[in-house]
Amino acid sequence: DAKTTQPTSMDCAEGRAANLPCNHSTISGNEYVYWYRQIHSQGPQYIIHGLKNNETNEMASLIITEDRKSSTLILPHATLRDTAVYYCIVREGYGGSQGNLIFGKGTKLSVKP
Amino acid sequence: DTGVSQDPRHKITKRGQNVTFRCDPISEHNRLYWYRQTLGQGPEFLTYFQNEAQLEKSRLLSDRFSAERPKGSFSTLEIQRTEQGDSAMYLCASTWGVTHNEQFFGPGTRLTVL
Numbered sequence: 001d002a003k004t005t006q007p008t009s010m011d012c013a014e015g016r017a018a019n020l021p022c023n024h025s026t027i028s029g030n031e032y033v034y035w036y037r038q039i040h041s042q043g044p045q046y047i048i049h050g051l052k053n054n055e056t057n058e059m060a061s062l063i064i065t066e067d068r069k070s071s072t073l074i075l076p077h078a079t080l081r082d083t084a085v086y087y088c089i090v091r092e093g094y095g096g097s098q099g100n101l102i103f104g105k106g107t108k109l110s111v112k113p
Numbered sequence: 114d115t116g117v118s119q120d121p122r123h124k125i126t127k128r129g130q131n132v133t134f135r136c137d138p139i140s141e142h143n144r145l146y147w148y149r150q151t152l153g154q155g156p157e158f159l160t161y162f163q164n165e166a167q168l169e170k171s172r173l174l175s176d177r178f179s180a181e182r183p184k185g186s187f188s189t190l191e192i193q194r195t196e197q198g199d200s201a202m203y204l205c206a207s208t209w210g211v212t213h214n215e216q217f218f219g220p221g222t223r224l225t226v227l
Contacts, residue, residue: 041220042220042221043115043117043204043206043218043219043220043221044156044204044206044216044218045115045218046215046216046217049215085155087155099144099146099161099208099216100146100148100158100161100169101146101148101156101158101216102158103155103156103157104155105153105154105155106155
């Protein structure tokens with residue numbers, strides 16, 4: 001089962017920041033937080049991942065709370081093309097694990113004009 | 114386009130028929146994963162390969178399912194005696210190494226069993 005809890009759906013106005021929350025209260029010390037998204041009729045797409053520090057890349061920012069029990073994915077200026085299902089995933093980072101991703105149902109983000 | 118291709122993109126078959134799907138990963142990727150996704154759900158892990166070795170199979174992978182990755186390149190997923198419950202999107206993903214590298218997903222094969 002997925003180790004994360006996300007809201008089922010969210011709306012965001014085009015051009016505004018989209019803040020997608022995720023709870024992962026049972027995360028262990030060697031587990032990372034990953035975010036993927038899936039645009040309709042496409043395969044999932046990697047966005048970002050982090051362990052405990054905040055991370056930023058060209059797509060998004062990831063804010064992880066100090067106790068690591070929750071995180072927020074931030075899309076700074078949402079566009080209509082960001083409409084998708086966003087998945088928050090917790091998994092081990094290194095070795096030992098086969099590395100498969102365990103997806104929940106994700107958050108359906110609708111960006112509106 | 115992630116560089117991972119899957120063929121066919123759509124497959125309609127009758128119950129009881131066999132079907133085979135193909136995945137071509139990014140060439141330098143040594144790990145290849147198969148997932149299944151039903152409507153309204155996130156993808157579910159089926160099996161994975163490291164090079165040509167199949168190292169893990171989910172309990173979702175019944176004995177009607179078989180996967181291969183000859184020579185550690187492309188992979189095939191075969192479903193024998195299809196059932197209506199097999200209707201789903203079948204996704205392939207590839208990555209490299211053994212650490213937390215991102216997985217690159219193909220566009221999927223949508224299977225409809227009538």
